[in-house]
Amino acid sequence: MVTELSVESKTVAFFVTCLVENIKPAVGFDSITVLEDAGFEVVVPLNQVCCGQPNYNGGDRANAIKIAKNVIDEFMVFDYVVIPSGSCGGMIKHHYPQLFADDVAYRDKSEQLATKVFELSQFLIQVANYKPCSVSQATVAYHDACAGLRELNISDGPRQLLKGAGVRIHELKETESCCGFGGTFCVKYPDISAAMAERKVQDVLSTGATTLVMGDLGCMLNIEGKLQRDGYQIQVKHFAEILAAGVQQKAEKNC
């Protein structure tokens, strides 16, 4: 049975994403810490896997549809679904309904699911009205990940949360330029992808910030990997990591 979206509901289903699952689970646990701090109970549905974006972008629409149906069936029962990635979030919220142009039943379901799916910063602001504890002294640069920025219109939200946590932000000159990750693009056209990452690295360096923050693990791994290869000691973090660090200090700061 489908549960109606209600503001009273305090349970959130967490969509882990492939890269958090396999490379940096800490981002997932930090996201959960923040969601719990915002007063929500977080559950992690067992049978979740991938959102199907590699297939969707790789010309494999048939399998993308199959995968999307599984995700829809797995997550439909929850009131809220929160994803620590604008890319996977954009796939489910923005692209799923387009996959089912010829399948009325699943188009309806996908549109219904889209109303419950939130990228982490959107959920914290729009639903949880989350006010982080202002404990950070950090000065960071912020990168707008493309899918979040253009498919979900995420721009001010993460900045607002970071500033609320006490972080100062040095804006990049080309904050809306792609870092060159692009899913399989980065391994299909590695030289072009690297040239794009190089421009992003130079932009980050020109801010003088020693930490770069964003909301998508794909871009993080790409920019961080390029910074590391080129020998730059710049920390690359998901905004959930910064917010979770604030939660840990909350008790001592009494906020």
Next chain:
Amino acid sequence: MEVTSDKFIPLSEAALADDKLQSALGQLSGRLAAGRTKGVADLPEFEQLRGEARDIKNHTLQHLDLYLEAFEQRVVEQGGSVHWASNESEARNIILDLCQSVGAKRVTKSKSMVTEEIDLVPFLEANDIEAVETDLGEYIIQLRGEKPSHIVAPAVHLSKDQVSETFFEHHRKLGFNEKIHDRGELVAEARQVLREKFLAADVGISGANFLVAETGTIVLVTNEGNAELTTALPGTHIVVTGIEKVVPTLEDASTFIRLLARSALGADISAYTSFITGPKRQADGDGPDNFHVVLVDNGRSEMMGSEFQDMLRCIRCSACLNHCPVYLSVGGHAYGSVYSGPMGAVLTPQLASLEKSKHLANASSLCGRCESVCPVMIPLPKLLRLWRDKEAAEKLNPAGMRWGLNLWSWLIGQPRLYRITTSIANRVLYHWPGSSDGFINKLPALAGAWTVHRDLRRPEQGTFSEQHRRKGRKRV
């Protein structure tokens, strides 16, 4: 249309290694995007205009036959004629016949991407007609035997010094013995050379930015004034353009004019916007006696009613090129097509063949910036994905990629097996040898393409699922 898009990888590698090109692209990337941002900020109703422009084009495309016939009728009423070319060879032959019918030996051309698309200039020259490009950028690349690298700024890939060399090489025989380096002097020299060409031309060939159905007017948007000399001085003016350029009314054309230069350069309006309606009238001081419009289909009507119809809204402003991180990395020539950047990647498979241009839709990170700046809201990433679908359906993409995606899809259809597999992969990567400080610097196979240019963060010990279970957290 001749394309070399199948050589995208070697062409893009060469482009990335070309310091002069990279410096030219570096200048382009900041300038045009920043210009547009400012230009858009100056016009509060810009977003609303985008929606109106999209709707005007959609409406016109829905009734394309009606508006084209109306346009033809108005042109004929003014004393001009309209010629219909279903493909590029028909278009070339119609234009050649028109030139030969007035005994033309010398033709001047203003900038037109459709004439590039149909390879017109080499064809006229093979038929003993001298055809001179008069747009400065087009003139430079014509001297160099190159194709345009950008739909609005065709010589944007060249530095001032390269232009200086080219002029010295070609203008020496005209008596210009000094190599000049000053930008203004280079322009003045080109102007002197071209002035003779304008005066001697028998036929002037132009493109058209818009065709106005209600009046039979063609609208030309330029910045150099060369189109005005091309169209007004010779006895015959031939307009060559695509069938999708028609708009219903002058009012509609003005909506696009407000968007075009702003999207391209951030300018309010271009230096010249000319409205040309028919041949010279009795009271006119100048203008051509003969006025012809060649309307080229060349694959466009096939796009009507197809999933690519949205692409026919394109007004060739170049905003998508100017904001595309791939275009700004490799430049236009790597695309191997006169149409480059995101619009070229969508259009080229349609105008040439998918097999020859299969790289183009894939060489995109799908960042979506092109769609966000497009003045007529073409969903370019969606159209690139559709080409990817077609490639896969026709098995034009690498077999390894198809198998890989099938395997991935099969694996994630079985969550338990997926968790076992990723748990093994996690252990392998966690213990991967030969790297330091939390990063892996060399991986085999496809993952090796990642570590050519960057390191990979060593994964944490245990996947999220394993750690979650260890923590005894709730799973449902």
